[in-house]
Amino acid sequence: DGGITQSPKYLFRKEGQNVTLSCEQNLNHDAMYWYRQDPGQGLRLIYYSQIVNDFQKGDIAEGYSVSREKKESFPLTVTSAQKNPTAFYLCASSYPGTASVEAFFGQGTRLTVV
């Protein structure tokens, strides 16, 4: 089945450690996005990528890094510079620039700093 997969679903990190969240899609979508969701809050854009080997900062990129070496993959690294990393992280993908630009989401990764 085609879809977008995030892993792991739950992740625990010690303070001061970097951690990488995985996002893989087999929908042949060009665009991919990372969002952060805090309890009772909306989705805030961290990074997005329209094509392979290119990405742009969203509204809250500080303390995060991404790469887009393959069309199917858009991993997000939460670095030790992110002061409040505990949140629910959502990855999405879409076809930009065509008649159909619906974005589809993965199931999310809940990151907890311990």
Place this chain on the structure above:
Amino acid sequence: GQQLNQSPQSMFIQEGEDVSMNCTSSSIFNTWLWYKQDPGEGPVLLIALYKAGELTSNGRLTAQFGITRKDSFLNISASIPSDVGIYFCAGLTNQGGKLIFGQGTELSVKP
């Protein structure tokens, strides 16, 4: 940066009632999307709107793309308990394909 203002923040309704929520912005968007999120899950796409003035239905859900391209609304008719969740609007900008979300409307339905 660009922002979407979604209202209301929360709604408590009786089963069978109709619901309306909306999103507004000072910026123009090329596409409006409406999502529903269940607790601990990723949002699921409900309706996509591509043209100003477009009115689209999906079962009991109806959404419209505002003529000014700066707003959109979502209506749910004859609500049922499984409509409970958080509803988000999202707008796709015409600059670089940035997808921005509203703050969400949390819907509670009393049987």
